[in-house]
Amino acid sequence: MRNPRDFFKPLAIGAPDPVREIPFPPSRMIHFLDFSNEKMVAKVPDIAPTVDILLGNLEDAVPVDRKEAARAGLVKVGRDIEFGDTQLWTRINALESPWVLDDLTTLVGEIGHKLDVVMVPKVEGPWDIHYVDRLLAQLEAKAGLDRPILVHAILETSQGVANLEEIAAASPRIQGMSFGPADLAASRRMKTTRVGGGHPGYQTIADPDPENPDAPRASYQQDPWHYSIARMVDACTAVGALPFYGPYGDIRDLEGCETQFRAAFLLGCVGAWSLHPAQIAIAKKVFSPDPDEVRFAKKVIEAIPDGRGVHMIDGKMQDDATWKQCRVMVDLAEMLARKDPELAEAYELEPAGT
Numbered sequence: 001m002r003n004p005r006d007f008f009k010p011l012a013i014g015a016p017d018p019v020r021e022i023p024f025p026p027s028r029m030i031h032f033l034d035f036s037n038e039k040m041v042a043k044v045p046d047i048a049p050t051v052d053i054l055l056g057n058l059e060d061a062v063p064v065d066r067k068e069a070a071r072a073g074l075v076k077v078g079r080d081i082e083f084g085d086t087q088l089w090t091r092i093n094a095l096e097s098p099w100v101l102d103d104l105t106t107l108v109g110e111i112g113h114k115l116d117v118v119m120v121p122k123v124e125g126p127w128d129i130h131y132v133d134r135l136l137a138q139l140e141a142k143a144g145l146d147r148p149i150l151v152h153a154i155l156e157t158s159q160g161v162a163n164l165e166e167i168a169a170a171s172p173r174i175q176g177m178s179f180g181p182a183d184l185a186a187s188r189r190m191k192t193t194r195v196g197g198g199h200p201g202y203q204t205i206a207d208p209d210p211e212n213p214d215a216p217r218a219s220y221q222q223d224p225w226h227y228s229i230a231r232m233v234d235a236c237t238a239v240g241a242l243p244f245y246g247p248y249g250d251i252r253d254l255e256g257c258e259t260q261f262r263a264a265f266l267l268g269c270v271g272a273w274s275l276h277p278a279q280i281a282i283a284k285k286v287f288s289p290d291p292d293e294v295r296f297a298k299k300v301i302e303a304i305p306d307g308r309g310v311h312m313i314d315g316k317m318q319d320d321a322t323w324k325q326c327r328v329m330v331d332l333a334e335m336l337a338r339k340d341p342e343l344a345e346a347y348e349l350e351p352a353g354t
């Protein structure tokens, strides 16, 4: 057993102290880019200010013969570009791969002061986090970093799902998790070739009508991801970390993407991945709360300043618990309004600096 008093001590001499609270800046979309792709790199100066998080992907989707170029491209962009309040993340290669050691040593050594979060794919249990945790501490100490790099786990194997709570609590570096529906489907032998979203085969069906047994029966698509995403939300929020939905692979199906993102938002996710520029606006729309909801939540908070007792507002019962629900909505709106003057106006809140 690890001494609980040591949890917030650095894991290497000279490494920065672990954070006590996970920061929660705007995190509506993690925009994926391959920095070995010149066309994508050319778009970075334009795209970076429009996204909350820009991620240099080194793992799947980057061909083997471009792994080193993707890493070098990320180092170059990290050195050359000032990102302002846009976070810079990376997804390293899998821990079993031949590239991951160089990914971590190079990135922390060269641009560790710019990197906010390292996303670790295919995390199976706390042992994977412990490995990265200690290695990052050693590398941070060597690079003389004064703030720790946080760790984000992708939930994309059945063992990872089985060990969710232990992964979330494995280190004070755990910033959050993303849901990886493609690898997870394969790992579970689910019979779908889609990346996220529903499937027309996954349905419930109404009983036959006894009066008319041959009549068509109502049937509805169900959400095959609900159980795992809900578990991820609980595991993350139980330790103050942030849950994210991952990718939606049907790039042209904007409505399907919006629906998948919204289901995740309602369950508690703070953001999702954008794989293509067209998905950035969808994530921004979905993960910024609806102005009508914010207006109602503000009304409740203003009407019940101490958040106590029972009240009727617009025909709905409000009490201590609903007041907290409204606080979640208004806190998120206020945080986003500080970044985005358009949202500040839509929410009738003061933008930053006023």
Ligand SMILES: CC(C)(COP(=O)(O)OP(=O)(O)OC[C@H]1O[C@@H](n2cnc3c(N)ncnc32)[C@H](O)[C@@H]1OP(=O)(O)O)[C@@H](O)C(=O)NCCC(=O)NCCSC(=O)C[C@](C)(O)C(=O)O
Binding pocket: 031, 032, 033, 034, 039, 040, 043, 047, 057, 060, 061, 154, 156, 179, 180, 181, 182, 183, 184, 195, 246, 247, 251, 274, 275, 276, 277
């Ligand atoms: C899907 C693809 C191939 C379509 O790329 P395309 O070039 O065919 O699309 P397009 O519509 O023709 O592109 C229009 C323009 O946008 C550019 N572009 C296109 N995408 C981006 C981007 N992300 N950022 C910036 N620019 C982008 C593209 O280069 C082009 O530029 P141009 O007008 O100058 O010709 C392409 O968007 C792409 O490669 N996206 C990233 C894919 C990726 O990172 N996949 C891995 C994450 S999902 C995953 O790993 C699963 C998971 C979690 O692990 C698990 O569930 O298991």
Ligand SMILES: [Mg+2]
Binding pocket: 060, 121, 156, 180, 182, 183
């Ligand atoms: Mg994957």
